[in-house]
Amino acid sequence: MEVLEGLYYSKDHEWVKVEGDKAYIGITDYAQHSLGNIVYVELPEVGAELSAGDVLGVVESVKAASDVYTPVDGKVLEVNNAIVDDPSLVNNDPYGSWMALVELKDKSQLDNLMTAEEYKKFLDEE
Amino acid sequence: MDNLKKTPLFDLYKKYNGKIIDFAGWALPVQFESIISEHEAVRNAAGLFDVSHMGEITVKGREAFNFLQNLITNDLSKLKDNQVLYTFMCNYNGGVVDDLLVYKYSDEHFYLVVNAANIEKDYKWMKDNKGVYEVEINNISDEISELAIQGPKAEKILQKLTDTDLSEIKFFYFKDNVKIAGIECLVSRTGYTGEDGFEIYMPNKYAVELWEKIIEVGKEYGLKPAGLGARDTLRFEAGLPLYGNELSEEITPLEAGFEFFVKFGKGNFIGKDALLKQKEEGLKRKIVGFEMIDNGIPRHGYEVRADNQKIGYVTTGYFSPTLKKNIGLALIDSKHAQLGNQIEIVIRNKPLKALIISKNFYKKNYKK
Numbered sequence: 001m002e003v004l005e006g007l008y009y010s011k012d013h014e015w016v017k018v019e020g021d022k023a024y025i026g027i028t029d030y031a032q033h034s035l036g037n038i039v040y041v042e043l044p045e046v047g048a049e050l051s052a053g054d055v056l057g058v059v060e061s062v063k064a065a066s067d068v069y070t071p072v073d074g075k076v077l078e079v080n081n082a083i084v085d086d087p088s089l090v091n092n093d094p095y096g097s098w099m100a101l102v103e104l105k106d107k108s109q110l111d112n113l114m115t116a117e118e119y120k121k122f123l124d125e126e
Numbered sequence: 127m128d129n130l131k132k133t134p135l136f137d138l139y140k141k142y143n144g145k146i147i148d149f150a151g152w153a154l155p156v157q158f159e160s161i162i163s164e165h166e167a168v169r170n171a172a173g174l175f176d177v178s179h180m181g182e183i184t185v186k187g188r189e190a191f192n193f194l195q196n197l198i199t200n201d202l203s204k205l206k207d208n209q210v211l212y213t214f215m216c217n218y219n220g221g222v223v224d225d226l227l228v229y230k231y232s233d234e235h236f237y238l239v240v241n242a243a244n245i246e247k248d249y250k251w252m253k254d255n256k257g258v259y260e261v262e263i264n265n266i267s268d269e270i271s272e273l274a275i276q277g278p279k280a281e282k283i284l285q286k287l288t289d290t291d292l293s294e295i296k297f298f299y300f301k302d303n304v305k306i307a308g309i310e311c312l313v314s315r316t317g318y319t320g321e322d323g324f325e326i327y328m329p330n331k332y333a334v335e336l337w338e339k340i341i342e343v344g345k346e347y348g349l350k351p352a353g354l355g356a357r358d359t360l361r362f363e364a365g366l367p368l369y370g371n372e373l374s375e376e377i378t379p380l381e382a383g384f385e386f387f388v389k390f391g392k393g394n395f396i397g398k399d400a401l402l403k404q405k406e407e408g409l410k411r412k413i414v415g416f417e418m419i420d421n422g423i424p425r426h427g428y429e430v431r432a433d434n435q436k437i438g439y440v441t442t443g444y445f446s447p448t449l450k451k452n453i454g455l456a457l458i459d460s461k462h463a464q465l466g467n468q469i470e471i472v473i474r475n476k477p478l479k480a481l482i483i484s485k486n487f488y489k490k491n492y493k494k
Contacts, residue, residue, distance in 0.1 A: 036145075036157060036160055036161055036355075037160050037161055037162045039162075039423070039445040040421075040422070040423050040445060040452075058474070060423050060445070061161075062161040062162060062355060062359060062444065062445065062447070063156065063161070063355055064425075065423065065425065065474075
């Protein structure tokens with residue numbers, strides 16, 4: 001499973017890529033692989049104010065629907081409609097297929113997330 | 127996973143990257159490569175399924191014909207030797223105990239193939255209804271493995287492994303003691319995918335060898351190992367019911383839309399009175415096909431609404447790999463069940479629009 005350096009990771013297999021006060025959020029290679037063929041993606045409304053743990057969106061494989069949670073508080077600035085139009089992008093390029101760009105409310109929340117190293121270790125134990 | 131039942135092929139799944147799940151108490155592969163690629167392989171070339179979890183029950187004896195004719199809804203008297211019959215076995219309320227295949231060797235010897243989840247229940251039901259019939263009923267499920275090779279290239283691939291002319295086995299017929307790769311098998315031209323293909327039964331000890339031979343020979347034709355995920359999307363597109371979804375002890379064959387397999391004119395059978403009554407009174411609910419108008423994937427158990435009221439639930443729903451549409455089957459109140467009617471499917475608390483369409487989503491490609 002690919003784990004990119006420089007991103008933050010959650011135990012629910014979301015990644016967070018921080019750029020200044022903003023962050024892109026998506027699901028990891030491990031997550032897309034466990035789900036299998038992704039055939040549907042639902043994204044939040046632009047402008048939505050989310051708290052860590054809230055549902056950010058939904059990804060559905062052939063077999064099942066899974067919620068994706070935001071690991072950080074934030075206001076949704078942009079969503080990636082390309083993955084709504086072609087959900088298989090999430091399988092093919094999980095780290096390029098961000099779901100939402102959020103404005104970070106509290107950067108200290110990033111401390112609760114894992115680094116690439118820690119996430120790799122976490123996956124080994126899964 | 128350790129407490130799950132395993133088929134003789136279990137140790138091979140790893141070699142083919144099988145992703146194992148618990149299916150009715152069995153450890154079985156939901157997929158190998160991916161559900162969609164396996165689904166497409168079956169539609170366009172061929173797929174090989176391990177369906178050894180399916181149950182086999184033999185019925186033998188002087189009154190085997192009469193016993194079964196009373197037990198099942200379809201008409202055995204039309205069945206020739208070496209022919210296969212799809213039928214239901216109903217309870218006295220007309221609900222479905224199981225759907226099954228009946229292989230006829232002779233009027234005194236039949237071979238039944240039943241759903242894995244229902245083996246014990248079916249076997250008990252049959253013994254409980256044996257009455258005074260002179261028959262011997264044997265559950266041989268633990269001794270028998272079953273492979274299904276399905277798809278337009280299935281015959282070509284299997285023919286490479288046998289001297290028996292497979293084209294002589296017509297749709298829903300079988301032949302026993304067919305040597306495939308030197309292994310004696312029971313072979314029928316049947317399946318659960320809407321494609322041409324064969325189901326092959328053999329003693330457990332030969333299953334691994336036969337699987338490997340078919341994979342080897344099939345490779346150049348595009349055959350892929352296929353899991354339960356693709357098996358379900360394939361049968362669903364072809365409008366074939368799944369016990370537990372479209373059929374159950376509480377759903378009758380008439381409600382499920384399969385009256386064709388209930389022969390009221392054949393004489394008595396278990397469930398006949400209840401089914402006849404239901405037919406005369408008219409169905410209060412029935413299974414329909416639908417296509418989503420709004421964007422969303424319907425799933426088993428989702429609520430169906432019309433006029434702001436619950437009218438039923440989704441029995442199976444998918445993004446259809448072949449049709450590239452979100453479609454489903456639902457058991458709903460008959461007064462809303464006309465083709466072309468608009469209904470709503472509640473997905474994550476949102477009622478989304480859908481249209482009732484024919485449930486034959488995919489035109490079956492049987493070689494008759």
